[in-house]
Amino acid sequence: QSALTQPPSASGSPGQSVTISCTGSSSDVGAYNYVSWYQQHPGKAPKLIIYEVSKWPAGVPDRFSGSKSGNTASLTVSGLQAEDEADYYCSSHAGSNNFAYVVFGGGTKLTVL
């Protein structure tokens, strides 16, 4: 039940694109298409921005996109804006049957330069 691995920080200038990785194992990210991404601004509750690897909840701009290859999922933020500066967390379904659970990544702090 190790946490998923994310880089602690990422940065980019306004208008640029940045990609955040989320590495798990064949028991979580690699086994299921149930990877989610959350955005969290300071002092606020997390907000879902990507679910089931690459789907958008209503109201989330398509500047945010998700993908997965093997045991690694990725979040790409295109056309960076100042308001994108936040912490980003990935999560994945893990385990199986009666012992299923959800595992989170350690989080990535995105800085807009």
Added chain:
Amino acid sequence: QLQLQESGPGLVKPSETLSLTCTVSGGSIITTNIYYWAWVRQPPGKGLEWIGSVRYGGSSFYKPSLRGRVTISLDTSNNQVSLKVRSVTAADTAVYYCTREVESSSHSWGQGTLVTVSS
């Protein structure tokens, strides 16, 4: 629109039981069996940690390292979700969030409530 509101004591003594309630409005916790009701916590300055989830009429699931110390249950009469964490230590100090999950993804979140474990 679905709203989740956590409530409970902000201070709990070590070795005691932490008890929180999530009041759900704008939707019923027994509406459909695709929704799971979950708890996620975040220690101050740290990342998110999934605690567990439960579905009406279905099974409950817990983080392996917390299994046996945590119970999540539904109060259908009051449309509430409860969390109990037994034998707490300082490591259980965190902001606790109530969420509604679909396929292991938390689509809706409460605002969170800070619980401090201290004597």
